[in-house]
Amino acid sequence: MTDDESRTTDWLARDEAARSYVVESTRAVESLVASTYGPRGSDSVVLTFDGKGEPETVVTKDAGEILDAIERGDGFVHPVAALFVDGLDSVRRGLHDGTTAAALLGARLVESGVDLIEEGLHPGSIHVGYAMAANRAGEVLDGLARPVDPTDRTLLSQVASSTLTTDLDATRRHEYADAVSAAVAGLAAESDGEWFDTDDVTVRTTVGDGCELYRGQVVKRRPGAHETSERSRLSFDWSPSVEGVRTGATVAVVEREIDVEETATSFGSDGSGGVTLETAGGLSAYASARDAAVESVAAGIADLGVEVLVVREELDDSVARAIRARGVSVVDRVQYPKSDIHRVARATGASVVGHVADLDRSKLGRAGQVYERRVGDEKWTYFDECDGSVFTLVVGTPTEQSRRINATLVENAVETTAVAALDRQLLPGAGAAPLAVAHDLRSFARSVEGREQLAIEAFADVCESLAVTLAANAGYDPLRVQATLRNAHASAASPAPIGFDVDTGKPVDAWDHGVVEPRRVFSQAVDSAVATAEQLLSIDAVVTPGVDLGRLDPQTEHA
Structure with missing residues (x-):
């Protein structure tokens, strides 16, 4: 063997070695998020970097946030892991829920598929079997799903509550869910059953109790990023921009600063543009003209009748x-984020003007109430009781450290609840949907005569494993729970909305228990997992010229 042939052999992993490489990487990604699954899942700590490249510690149990934090750091440099995470993007970016389920399903479908290949099943048969199982799962979900009116506050509140899977006390969870359902129902009511934009719901947090919903925009202003010293913070204008409460206030929104010198005529002698002052008389004339x-x-x-002027610039x-x-009350420095002035405009019915x-009067809006409060190191201006379909949730949190976590939690709840309102279909939660699919697929597999039957049975096992992981994360014996849930579905009419109650450790009717989720969350998780698994199961060779394949170690690679 020549040196070139030997070097090429070192670069190439085929068949069993390549498949082992794929399984190890997907299993490692799964391990990053598996412990977060369900309401009793654990928090993860990710040491990463923020948008400015500064070190950041992220504490979360949200799988999407874990993966995003890793990508902000070193990222998934492992090629197969990167492919796998990319396959989850449709769930992560579009739904803000279901990422963990998609990751678990995808990794376990890959592992089961590789086991079948090692036993002699062709990858093509696995692809067909998985596709048949996914199609059959859709039929099961058709029978399991229930409709939801987009303005049904009760059901929307149940969706929001089911999404809030962190450790919240019952009172806070209820308050958050109720406010989220009110905001989403308000958006839906204004949309006449059409699509609506959740960007019109803003979440603000403050240390304290309660969760208030405002119809309008709450603008927060603070010292800028360049004003980090204590002196700068003290010199920031903390005096109220709005005295008391202005009712029925006429609002104007301007994007650029007001610069009366921008097109000034020269006061100098050469007639050039700008301002040139050469004499005391010129200075006096300039000052008078500027005033x-x-x-x-x-x-x-x-x-024009403007009572509150909103300006993005200072x-x-x-x-x-x-x-x-x-x-006229002046609310300037509306810069964090810049989109806030557009939300103020949509809330009040004003038009944003550049200068x-x-x-003119046609570009003015109206707010039922405008007032201001100081919250920590920020000034908050409330544009409340507006006619536009813009809402702000002010969420109370137990500690300063929990503000970011709870803000993300509520933002995700808004997105997921909006999916339910837009799609108008719900599924029972608590693992009921994957359990019902698994139960049906085992019966369906027996009707398939070809070797695809094996892939369908593997698909059923993978679906059932979601509920088993849910139970394990809640501290229960997974094997005992698995047997109990199988028996419950076997003795019920199919498809049954039977899931797992993490509080009692027993099977429960998820509809009666009020644990529900948008149909699209589980459906999209299945679709993404199947598509990703099919792609990775097609790999039978890994070629890495001059690169040591190594192993994926998420504890060190992404620290």
Whole structure:
């Protein structure tokens, strides 16, 4: 054997070695999220980097957030792991729920498929068997699903509550779920049954109890990123931008700063653009002209009937003072995020203009109430009781450290509840859907005469494993739970909404228990898992010229 032939052999892993490489990598990704599955899942700590490249510690039990945090760090440099995680993107990005189920299903379908290949089954037969099982699963879900009216607060609240899978006390969970359902039902009511945008629901957090829903936008302002010193924070204008409560307030929204010198005529002698001051008389003339221009702008705003002026940029102090002197409240520095001014506009019915000169009465909006509060190191301006379908949830959290976690939790609940309202279909939760699919597939497999029967049976086992993982994460004996749940489904009319109660460790009717989820969450998890598994099971060779394949160790590779 020549040196070149020997080197090529070192680069190439075929058949059993290649499949083992695929299984190891998908199993490693599965291990990152498996312990988070279900309401009794565990938190994970990820040492990563934030958007600015600064070290960040993320504590979460949300699989999508775990994977995102890893990708912000070193990322999934392992090629098969990267392919596998990419296959989960449709669930992660689109639904904000079901990522763990998709990861578990995908990894276990790959592992079961490889076991069948090692026993002599052709990958093509596995692909066909998995496709038949997925199609049959869709039929089972058709029989299991129930309709939901997009304005049904009771069912939407159950969806939200089922999505809130962190350790929340019963009172806080109920408050969060009730507010989420109200916001989503409000969006749906305004959409006349059509598509609506969850971007019009903003979540704010504060330390304390309760969860308040406001119809409108709550704008938060704080010292900018460049104002990090204590002196800068103290010099920030903490005085109220809105005195008391303005009711029935007329609102104008401007994106750019108000610069009366932007097109100033030269006061110098050469006639060039800009401002050139060469004499004391020139300075006096300039100051007088500038003051007159500022007063003209302020008078023009007041004459339009504007009562609250919202500006994304920071206004010059002299300009802001002149406008306030006319009785107009100035809310500037609406920069975090920049999209807030557009939400204020949608809430109030105003139009965002680029320059104050573009304002006219047709571009003004209205808010039932405008008022301001200081929350920690931020000023919050409330545009409340608005006519537009824009909502803000102000969520109370037990500690300062839990603010980010609970904000993400509620944001995901909004997205998932909106999916239920848009699709108008629900499935029983608590593992009932995959259990019903598994029970049906075992009967269905016996009617299939070809070797695809083996793949269908493997698919059933993988679906059932979701409920077993749910039980194991809750601290119960998985084998005993598996047997109990199989017996419960065998003795019930199919498809049965029987799931696993993590509080009692017993089978439960998920509908009666109020544990429900949008149909699309499980359906999309199945579709993504099958598509990803088929892609990875087609790999029979891994070629890595000049690269040591090594092993995927998520504990060190992504630290």
